[in-house]
Amino acid sequence: MLKIKKLTVHYGPLPALKEVSLDIDQGEIIALIGPNRAGKTTLLLTLSGILETTEGRIYFEEEDITNLNPHHIVSKGLIHVPQGRHIFPTLSVLDNLLMGAYTKRKEKQAIERGIEDVYQLFPKLSERKNQRAGTLSGGEQQMLAIGRSLMAKPELLMLDEPSLGLAPRFVEEIFTTLKKMNQNGLTLFIVEQEIHLTLSISHRGYVLRNGRIIKEGPPSLLLDSQEIKDLLFA
Ligand SMILES: Nc1ncnc2c1ncn2[C@@H]1O[C@H](COP(=O)(O)OP(=O)(O)O)[C@@H](O)[C@H]1O
Ligand SMILES: [Mg+2]
Known part of the structure; x- marks a missing residue:
């Protein structure tokens, strides 16, 4: 449904994303986990057409949407919270x-x-x-x-840190609802620092650090990985 190929994005001379590749299939919940300043928000802003890419391509439902304007992207059903x-x-x-x-x-x-x-x-x-x-x-x-x-x-809903600043019971309620929305047929891309709860409802995940994807796979594999342990104890 969404295919990101070797996406690089700069703020002025400084790269915030470096050759990021990522795929989301219809019906999935995909997690993007990463610490502060990893580039998570930059990725969503780029997918929404708010930031321009330096290199790489973005395909949504087989169509090249790289650097289309935000209004156009919204009308295709790629929606950003x-x-x-x-x-x-x-x-x-x-x-x-x-x-x-x-x-x-x-x-x-x-x-x-x-x-x-x-x-x-x-x-x-x-x-x-x-x-x-x-x-x-x-x-x-x-x-x-x-x-x-x-x-x-939306056809694909992208959420930027939905748990940020919320009391734990609200976080659980939000994640339970996200799961329900997915069961009703909505594809979700969840960007989070809240590792366990996010991976618990996701089909697959990616770990972003310093603008690069450093690990990807099913939740069980990620939770066992050194990359996630480093984040948890950072
Ligand atoms: N408007 C901006 N101008 C310049 N640098 C920025 C801007 N927004 C973010 N950055 C930098 O880009 C990097 C990634 O930031 P961001 O995408 O917000 O990360 P995250 O959402 O993972 O915390 C950081 O180093 C941040 O300082
Ligand atoms: Mg952010």
Whole structure:
């Protein structure tokens, strides 16, 4: 579904990603594990068309999407839930969800159905639909950010550190919901520092360090690897 071939990305003269190759098949949950500054966010920003590549290609559903503009990429169903959530704090929960459907704004019925689907997945958002989003807890804001991304009808959803700054019970709730979303047919790319929980729901994973993929494989192999042990005890 997504194929990344030898992707290199620079900030000015400095490389942040070096020859990164990675594949995601339809129906998978793929984890990208890496410490701070490894280049995880840079990779998602590049896949979303926000940063330009220096070298390498990105294919989504067989089509070359390298350096397409972000709007075009979103319309293909490659959707990004950014690190830090970026909800609109002064808008209501419902209005935040509607903002996620801006590419589908002519399809009123589909939008209503989409909102019902989000409320089913996150009942708390339904209870708080008229509340300002800025008054939600961190965990609820993450749910809202995920719910808003679902309104754009993703084929592949990319999440940048969904556990960041959340209380443990929210983290578990989010990951349980991510697993449910995958069982409903959504392909997921989860970028995380939270190693165990992420690998526990993933089919395969990659380890990124200093802009390079240093290990890949099934969760059991990664958990046993020196590369992951180094991260855990770093
Ligand atoms: N806007 C930027 N300008 C210059 N360097 C940046 C910028 N954003 C990130 N970097 C650098 O790129 C590297 C990777 O950062 P990032 O992708 O944010 O890593 P991660 O998400 O894994 O923490 C880091 O060395 C970081 O300092
Ligand atoms: Mg990051």
